Amino acid sequence: MTKASDLFIQCLEQEGVEYIFGVPGEENLDFLDSLSRSKQIKLILTRHEQGAGFMAATYGRHTGKTGVCLATLGPGATNFVTAAAYAQLGGMPMLMITGQKPIKKSKQGRFQILDVVRMMGPITKFTHQMASSDNIPSRVREAIRLAEEEKPGATHIELPEDIADEQTDSVPLTPSQVRRPTADAKSVRAAVTQIEQAKSPVLVIGAGANRSMTSRMLMQFIEKTGIPFLTTQLGKGVVDERHPKFLGCAALSSGDFVHRAVEASDCIINIGHDVIEKPPFFMRQKTPDMDAGPTVIHISTRTAEVDPVYFPHIEVIGDIANAMWQIKQDIVPNGGWKFDHMLAFRQAEVDHTTPLEQDARFPIFPPYLVRAVRDVMPEDGIICLDNGIYKIWFARGYTAYRPNTVLLDNALATMGAGLPSAMMSAMLYPERRVMAICGDGGFMMNSQEMETAVRLGLNLTILILNDNSYGMIRWKQANMGFQDWGLSYGNPDFVKYAESYGAHGHRVTSAEHLKQLLAETGASKGVHLIEVPVDYSENDQILNIDIKTLSKNL
Template sequence: MKASDLVVKALEAEGVEYIFGLPGEENADVVMSLIGSKIKFVLCRHEQAAAFMADAYGRLTGKAGVCLGTLGPGATNLVTGVADANMDRAPLVAIIGQADTKRLHKESHQAMDAIAMYRPITKWAQTVSHPRNVPEVIRKAFKLAEVEKPGATIIELPEDLMKDDTSAKVMEVRKTRRPAADHKAVRMAADLIAKAKSPMILAGNGALRKRAAKQLRRLARKTGIPVINTFMGKGAVPRADPHCLFTIGLQAKDWANHAIDQADVVIAIGYDLVEYSPAAWNKTAGKKIVHIDFTGAEVDDAYPIAVEIVADIADALWQLNEELNRRFAPKRQLPLNKISRWSKLRAKILDDFAAEKDDKSFPMKPQRILWDVREVMGPGDILLSDVGAHKMWISRYYQCDEPNTCLISNGFCSMGFALPGSIGAKLAHPDKRVLSINGDAGFLMNFQDIETAARLKLNIVAMVWCDNEYGLIKWKQQNQFSGRHFDLAFTNPDFELLAKAFGVWGKTLKKPGDLKPALEQAFRQPGPAIIAVPVDYAENRKLTKRLGELQVQI
């Protein structure tokens, strides 16, 4: 068959449901081969947005999201979304066009070495050099994208090769089994946990994948050990669970940091150092760290490992749970620790979260906004946070009941992620409410794809926090330069009129009591909706000051 037809057959064999992207001359054969395929092509308005859609889709489903661009500027536009998926451990396969192989050796229109550009930001990048290689290249790209730790891979398809005929056959897709935990390492971890005076679990991004959260919750309840999660580990333990000590990562003197300072043993489960540097939480001497992850620990002098279990996380935790059962269940010594020790701290944190829930001021305080949002969103509904000052507030105040219900880019931290990401999330889970929270700066970076959502009649809701500044940069500059900051102000459109121009529902809030009704109305729309919320970011420095003065007795 024609090579481009074989590409589509191979993608179908991989279970691909959607391809997000833009057509061009050099990928035209592949796009035309999609006609009649069961794969749905989602025509986007910008390649970066297409990559973010594939990023969120991959993270939520565990199957590689697929995005498509052409050569030159199409390939460069994909870069940010591809890098974001790779560093945030979302499986993604990007397919790009390339010029005719007969002109790649010389200076030629739009031709560039895209593979060299992508190698530093992907797990694997490869051009198809012959039509018969198509099945192997596609199978390898998906295998590497989805195997732990997941990330991004790139396939480059030269224009002329896609027109050629080939007799190559699609390869069978086989599941890759992950290795089991080493028995000696499991016993050593159990020894440390049994002897610990004040153990703590730190749950990272990997704790939400491959059924790991279920076994993590068993471990917490079996041992009586509290769990702190990173920004990307939200939902590893439900917010109502007495073992949940919420989120670490906002500032070095928050509640969770004081709690982890007390730990003599930290069990780091699925923790990626890109999420939150160990130098920010391992500040007290004598901690013993148990590293449980799909891959070996990064070398960092603030992350010294006492025991390292490199294996499938769910299997490692299951073995650890069974080892603790064998040792202590017959003597009725489980749980090993009293979780009630942490109940007063949990109560203080919950009081902190609720302190501004009835605040009547306007523009609205971030704390009040997120209290109302949490009340409207169900346990399985999905919130996506863009990058900006609002991300810091979401990370602290928006707590979760289930894994993968709050998507935060905290590895690559790219602005412009949330709105297009919400399209990928809604296609992955059409039965769930999907809300993106954006700053007014990041929102306009990929706003054009609100048209994509409208065309697909997807009810995604985009909330925009309006302060007319680059708020997070201002916050950081004020903290670093004694309250001073660079000129970071800009003007905004009327977001309600902007929504109307795209034929979608929009509302600009005038008072705090309007937020919950507006959200409910937005989620009833047949397509996307936009809610603009004026926000009081004077709260940023107030929070910095309050956390700097926080006194915690445990």
């Protein structure tokens, strides 16, 4: 016979779990004791359950394997809610384990007790209360299977105290070997025919292509056909953005250079589209007085989720890399394809952005900041963005060379995830440079995790973009004609704040000083925080683009 909590740990070990992130409580003590004897799984004690959830989700994002996090009942479980939604919308495999009071005999009434299983229902793929220790192997296997199955997401298991202490003769289940199905040959042929007959096809690379790691096959397709490509924010880096056929990233909702390039296409090959992202283009229904617009080909592991602006004409469903290989093998490049107009929009964006990147004013101008960060980051360096107006700047202007080197959240778009995400990246890849880029508002939502980063001995640079306000909402407030009110605040002395945790604190005093600090911290060990005063005053003028006045080529 085996104690149930020991069996739970054995099941997680069988699944290849390496870490459990969390804040244990009284109801987790049996589980914690069993975990202490594991030779495979390491407990990462965080300072808040939300930080633990963000770290577990980021582990899933990087590896494709399930990240695991732990909390107690009641307030511990409720603190997982934002992280659960973050993983669920963002397609990151994660398993949350929460404790609960005894379910067979209660001695404390309803103290701290919430129906956590029902609470987790709308924001997870699977949620279950363990009512019998004999079911632990099958429930753990199912939770992890569903977390990793396309589309990946969050799962949850509640382990009550009395169940954790039971004895059972159950044993762990072995994970099955699974491969994604291949696309149907007729759908592949229909897609090939449509692309060959098009005048100006274009590739749009979305979130699902990043999860499926399609980089090599997409590059081969682009090299064979010469068809230009753009990305969504969650598709950044799938194909090296230094490629001459790269058109840009859809960081704004509409009207940007890259959207004009898409409008010049008559056939959009949409790879790994996920409706959680802001659409990179808008479809329209054909009416008597309006053309239907371009043909849209949906290539993904899942059929298209239709909404008012997305209803594709052809769907190729199966493993994305294999589907692209089939299309690449079958397609005959059309010598009549025209891409000059699309590429001219990309050149217009480069011409527009390059002078802005040289603007060395102080406080720091966002395009200058993006260029400075790109210049110091190695090819495999990882930047992890929190949520704010600067996310648009980095999505548009930061050239991604490899998959998962630009981690941003264009799904839940929550504040507070930047630092924990960077911490997880630094743990997984200690040989690579990792940088968290956070607004002052988002950073303070989980700034306590600096202690965790220092305790773990991580090598990490944290940029705090300081404008003493919730800057993105303040910008929108002004754009919508409201008075400037209710969004400004004061900040701590960030240098002293970092030092109080045992980290190194720095404050930028000029544009040149920013470059110097970025270089110095990259060559140093430990956790470095750099406070960067920023100037968002010209967001309007730069992001609201009149392309006709900016490019003589169009």
